[in-house]
Structure formats: structure tokens, C-alpha cells
Amino acid sequence: MSMVNPPDQPAKEGWHPTKKQIIAAIIAVVAILFIFQNTNTGHFHFLWFDFEAPMWIWLLLVFAGGVATGMLIASRRAKRAAAQA
Numbered sequence: 001m002s003m004v005n006p007p008d009q010p011a012k013e014g015w016h017p018t019k020k021q022i023i024a025a026i027i028a029v030v031a032i033l034f035i036f037q038n039t040n041t042g043h044f045h046f047l048w049f050d051f052e053a054p055m056w057i058w059l060l061l062v063f064a065g066g067v068a069t070g071m072l073i074a075s076r077r078a079k080r081a082a083a084q085a
Helices: 019-037 055-084
Strands: 041-046 049-054
Touching (some): 019 055, 041 055, 049 055
């Protein structure tokens, strides 16, 4: 039995990332590299709190906050676009 698709059926294509997914992956890789290269301990002041922890934890928290903010903005835009349609 032949595994070749008949001429009237298109070949199944695999998953292909979009430009946004490629850019997001590059940003994530660069951020992870940056986080893992900064392993010194840092002292931070926030409002009336004083913290001392490894720098990679702070960078990871800031990166996660940026991702969460981006996701909230994207979901709000999607809801607004759906409401207008």
C-alpha cells in the first residue's frame, strides 16, 4: 500500500509557528538567559519592606509580572473585539 497522498487531497502540514510565537520564544529565551546569568544576591527596598534574595528570583518575578500584564491586556482586547463584532 502506498503512503503517497492522491492528487486531489492536499498533504497534511505540520505545526508552523506564527511570527508572534517566534518573537515571543526569542524574548523568553533571552530573558531566561539573562535571569540565569545574574545569580548574585541583591538587597531591595519596596515601600516599607526590605528584601535580600538571589537576583534571579527578582528577575523571574518581574518577567512573570510582565507576562501576566500582557496576557491581561490581550484578553481585554479580545473581549472588546468580540463585543464589537
